Amino acid sequence: MSGASTTYLTKKPVVTIIQDVSVWDAVWIMAQRGFRRLPVVDEDSRLVGIITATDLVRRLSSVSSADGVSEALNHRVADVMTREVAYVSMDQRLLDAVRMMVDRRVGGVPVVNGEGRVRGIVTERDVVHVFTDKICGVKVSDLMTKEVVTAEPSMRIIDALKLMVESGFRRLPIVEDGNLVGMATVMDMIRLLAANRSKPSRTVWEALSKDIIEIATPNVVTVRGNRDVGEAAELMMEFRIGALPVLNGGKLIGIITERDFFKLLKPIIHK
Secondary structure (H helix, E strand, C coil), X not given: CCCCEHHHHHHCCCCCEECCCEHHHHHHHHHHHCCCEEEEECCCCEEEEEEEXXXXXXXXXXXXXXXXXXXXXXXXHHHHCECCCCCEECCCEHHHHHHHHHHHCCCEEEEECCCCEEEEEEEHHHHHHHCHHHCCCCEHHHHCECCCCCEXXXXXXXXXXXXXXXXXCCEEEEEECCEEEEEEEHHHHHHHHHHCCCCCHHHHHHHHCCEHHHCCECCCCCEECXXXXXXXXXXXXXXXXXXXXXXXXXXXXXXXXXXXXXXXXXXXXXX
């Protein structure tokens, strides 16, 4: 399968967005469809950019008032999207897509046909699914990120958002008295924005000023550090999540993500 072309991935649904619609529309589509990246297309469905949940969160990271919310989000998608998109063609191999993701440090690449029209997308989750048999033989504690950025339950959502942007992480474990009590992600923030889509900017700002624990997932799926990474990969696929906090004796010692598994694929990627 690793040597196959990306064509088979065009059979899975891909959601795109037109460049002339509003950023609020992007927020709504991401929240409703559960995708954190949307290829941006022109009126002929040709790829012209990409917009991600992280892009939207980054725009909010400097906001300090209700007026700032309007300034950050009342734009066209074309004004905020990434124009230099990493992509692959339908006749390229899946490994080419993986190399592109590693080289460009992105979590997904659109698949286009000969006319540049979007026909699919390859994501980190797709890669983990295809290479499941290669993700094994290493302890979770040897592959995880050990320096975990965390938040306290009482941290404001807007401050947690800024912390994510500053640290470069899409997820924040919520820790109280050394115990893991929740997990907040950029998609939690996207869903919060979508829920307040038609409301005044002041209401959106008030929502962003609440405690992060209010939007965090309380019952977090975790893995122990002494388990094989294959078990971690299976848990991620079973629960359709991209990361697992790593515990030892009930205490948080790290976090492992889909992207961490790419480290095990280096021998294959660089063949």
